Amino acid sequence: MRPLVPSLLAAGFTVANAEYRRVGAGGGWPATADDVVAARAALGTDVIAVGHSAGAQLAVCLARRGGVRAVVSLAGVLDVVAAARDGLGEGAAAAFLGGLPDEVPEVYAAASPMALTPVGVPVTCLHAPADQRVPFAQSAAFTDATGDRLVTVAGDHFTPIDPGSAAWASALAEVSALAGPRPS
Template identity: 45%
Template sequence: MGDMERIAYGSDPSQFAELTRPSGASRGVVVVIHGGFWRAQYDLSLGRPLAASLAEEGWTAWNLEYRRVGNGGGWPQTPDDVSAGIDKLAEVDGLNLSRVVTLGHSAGGHLAVWAAGRQRLQPWTDAKVPVTAAVSQAGVLDLAGAASLGAGAVEAFLGRPVDQVPDADPTGQVPLDVPVRCVHGRDDSTVPISQSEAYVAAATDAGADATLTPVDGDHFVVIDPRSEAWATTVRLLADL
């Protein structure tokens, strides 16, 4: 595994990512998008263990930070940052961008799946780096069904009711034209597995390639690199 390199994609202190390259040939790029209900008190340190594991598995990891609620984020600043952070990959030397997978946990799962369809939405139609697949780890994917989660985190993120921001809701964007893989703990009491179930049902009904892989454990087992849930996720990535 190579050294971690910090690369800014904007002038705000939260507009940067950490790049970790594998020691050998790369399988592709995985964009790691951390969770924390879009709130500023959570940061990309949550993604560092996953980025290290991914590099050991042969992936180039791009652990992305972004503006969050409380430090200039929210809608649309947070998705602006995620899109710009992914596009920054086009300026990094030596990357093969034919395979760019977004991998996000919780609110990061929302952003990962959102980013996979962003080029169909204004004002992101000119995004430069397409996402070729998305992996949602206990993601908040059905915003309309998530109003009670995280003490009102969804409305705090959007700044208004969900039905006023249709472009924010992954369930409303189905079908995507790239695969979506959901991994979710059966015992998740923070973001219930019904979030992934609802998304996958809507996506598959619309003809999309979307699957749900339930795993044993809670909300955080999916981001524990020592867990079977993570090993399952690594296997799903290999097939994308």
């Protein structure tokens, strides 16, 4: 997400780029989610959470806990049960959540955006149908279930986080629309 910060700043946003513990470095559920919650609590201001891939999953989980005005999911992992079943990211969901869905169903229920609907705030899902890492179907199913906005873009899994891409321009427009009018 770091390369996107300059364009958000140029658009007039105050930006906090929160890092979190990863699996193998003290992360996993719930420690990683706790890091995101702590980062949000430190801000003390109105927040639109923007996350890419697994970061989008965390952004939706954060929104469900409150304190977030909206979420923009960039190629988000929005159904961790499907991610585990499909073996996405070489088994990343199972490693992150401490087992498979039938082994720790309560963890999947707490960590999967699909299980957390309704989220309670607007969620815009921006996703490329050609994404080969996280299936477009994840965003499509989430927006079908929630009635939230789905924005289809050209490219692959990483195009939405390329600050020079049309996909990122679309994402920035979504953030601006969700933020509404800002003081000059």
